[in-house]
Amino acid sequence: MNVGLLTGGGDCPGLNAVIRAVVRRVAASGGRCTGILEGWRGLVRKMTMPLTVTETDGIIGQGGTIIGSSRTNPYKNPDTDLTSARNHFESLGLDALVVIGGDDTLGVALRLHNDFALPVVGIPKTIDNDLAAADFSFGFDTAVNIVTEAADRLRTTAESHRRVMVLETMGRRCGWIACYAGVAAGADYILVPEVPVDLRRMIDSLARRRQAGKKSALVVVAEGARVEEPAHDGNLSHESLSNPRLAGIGPFIARTIEKQLHVETRTLVLGHVQRGGAPTTADRVLATRLGLAAADLVLRKRFGSILTYSRGVISEAPLTAENIAARSLDLDYYEAATAGFA
Numbered sequence: 001m002n003v004g005l006l007t008g009g010g011d012c013p014g015l016n017a018v019i020r021a022v023v024r025r026v027a028a029s030g031g032r033c034t035g036i037l038e039g040w041r042g043l044v045r046k047m048t049m050p051l052t053v054t055e056t057d058g059i060i061g062q063g064g065t066i067i068g069s070s071r072t073n074p075y076k077n078p079d080t081d082l083t084s085a086r087n088h089f090e091s092l093g094l095d096a097l098v099v100i101g102g103d104d105t106l107g108v109a110l111r112l113h114n115d116f117a118l119p120v121v122g123i124p125k126t127i128d129n130d131l132a133a134a135d136f137s138f139g140f141d142t143a144v145n146i147v148t149e150a151a152d153r154l155r156t157t158a159e160s161h162r163r164v165m166v167l168e169t170m171g172r173r174c175g176w177i178a179c180y181a182g183v184a185a186g187a188d189y190i191l192v193p194e195v196p197v198d199l200r201r202m203i204d205s206l207a208r209r210r211q212a213g214k215k216s217a218l219v220v221v222a223e224g225a226r227v228e229e230p231a232h233d234g235n236l237s238h239e240s241l242s243n244p245r246l247a248g249i250g251p252f253i254a255r256t257i258e259k260q261l262h263v264e265t266r267t268l269v270l271g272h273v274q275r276g277g278a279p280t281t282a283d284r285v286l287a288t289r290l291g292l293a294a295a296d297l298v299l300r301k302r303f304g305s306i307l308t309y310s311r312g313v314i315s316e317a318p319l320t321a322e323n324i325a326a327r328s329l330d331l332d333y334y335e336a337a338t339a340g341f342a
Helices: 015-028 040-045 078-091 103-116 140-161 176-185 199-211 249-261 281-299 331-337
Strands: 002-007 032-036 048-051 096-101 120-124 164-169 189-191 217-222 235-238 244-246 265-269 305-310 313-318
Touching (some): 002 040, 096 103, 096 281, 140 164, 140 176, 140 217, 164 176, 176 331, 281 305
Parallel strands (some): 002 096, 120 305, 164 217
Antiparallel strands (some): 235 244
8 A cells, every 4th residue: 555645734843753653554564655745735746755664763853844845725726736636646656645734734635535535534733723623733732832931031031121021922813822831931911813802901901910019021922813903914915725924913012012001022923933843742642643543544444534632532533624623722721811810
């Protein structure tokens, strides 16, 4: 059996651990694996590389993805890209395709399976932790640890200079990273996309803390936090699938705080550093478990499936729009985090 592997969308720690696990399981069964380079673009352009046990053995702790990624969507150009992808799947002699990605990448896999019976198995991947298929996604733990460390470092300099520090995290439509890291770092205020930003409440909360003697503050804001303010426009452009590229909320919040409280305020936009570097132990273990489970589904020819992860258990589910839908931050977490903000 020749199994193709494809990673699409944004990279995240743990992807290589998934690849390694799939390759080892398939090889143990007598099969082989072919890496499709740069996401769906690789299938459109027939860009591949062989994946062997020897070559992938040492990548479990390596960040990113050795087969590359992109946000290419072959359905954008059905007469050319879609036809090429289908033809190349056949000409490469692939018997199955393991697709590792978020809702956009898995959405393409779903359409290919429904439209052309392409034998696919999906593994949910989202650093934002915003897919219905998983309580927690690999890469999220690494990102939260990176953000928490940055927040801890910002707090010390904020305290030294009596400043307010605003830390902008990833999370275009979901506040899991901002909320988790904000709680872990003891942030003075947390702003997430699921809850419209109340600038007055934030300013009043910070002002009361200063009046009580706290001369520094740490504010954590997700990049997709919604501000009903004409002076702020976070949507700069659109990427090739459906994800908006966002920027500007962190500096906007910092300017607002400085103007209203008359206190020096600085901003740090972490950006892609949250995606980089070696995955944590938790992410390596989860990614390995998912890779092994996906390979088992392929070997059993359980195509049109996706893996789910709930309460520590990995299960098989049908690859449907419902199972790859986006999910929001559980507001119970946010309410606990913001109990002291009022």
